[in-house]
Amino acid sequence: MKAVIQRVTNAKVILNNEVPVSIGPGICVLVGFHKEDTLKDLEYIVKKILSVKLYADDNDENWEKSVVDKQLEVLIISQYTIYNGWKGNTPDFHKTMGGEKSQELYSKLMEMAREIYNPEKVKDGVFGIYRQLYLENDGSMTFEIDSPQACHELPNENSKSTI
Template sequence: MKALIQRVTSAKVTVGDELISIIGRGCCVLIGISQNDTLKDVEYIRARKLLSIRLFDDDVGKRWQHSVKDKNFELLCISQFTLYNRLKGNKPDFHLAMQGTEAFNLYNTLLNKLREQYSEDKIKDGVFGAMMQVHIQNDGPVTIEIESPRSSETVSSKESSTFSIQL
């Protein structure tokens, strides 16, 4: 599982002309789910990173001291299978991304666990599988990428085996 975390002063997601979610200060998190992700990957991203990564200043301006949870800020989570892309020539290939119902269920599990550990009203999301417009006011800008250890190992081993086959 991969998360691209952007510190924001505000963010919103729309589908067509419909406003789906909006947050103030916090993080907009793009979530990619690989085909081999499990509940262990959800736990790594949720428990070890999203709610505890220190991206915010303290009250006297010292950087990297507080998490979203420490500051009582919000998270806007957006499912984004394109984070698990590989280029074949100039065309993106998404075969490493988990598909359909399985991805939907794992994504919702992540959201539910975030809400349980933090606050239901502080965790917002988009519409899984929809063509969304994500509007952010990046703060810094600060953008951090994290990936669960099993996902990065799986992707690396697949890339290595694909590369060796192509030689």
């Protein structure tokens, strides 16, 4: 599983010229699911998203506070293309988890993030439909996090997914 985190002053999702979800200061997180991801990958990513130190403390010491420490908002968006590969110049998505399973994992991710943090501060970027995302970066702060199992190889015959 991968997450791309951007520190933002605001972000919003637009669907059919309407804004179903928006946040003020906080982080916008794009998450991608590998076809072999498990609940352990999910747990790791959720905890990491909420605990990474992206903010200064009250003494202006950088990298001391998390989004939770600062009580800021979190917008999480499923991003199918994060696990793309390439066939020449054409994107290839054979490593990406399919729609139904990734929707299940995304729902669990949202549930877990809301349980760990304030549910009103964790916003759902709307799964699986065409949308526009507008965000204003807070500095040039973009970070990628991979779950420990993110570098999946082809599974052997004995491996089984737990999801």
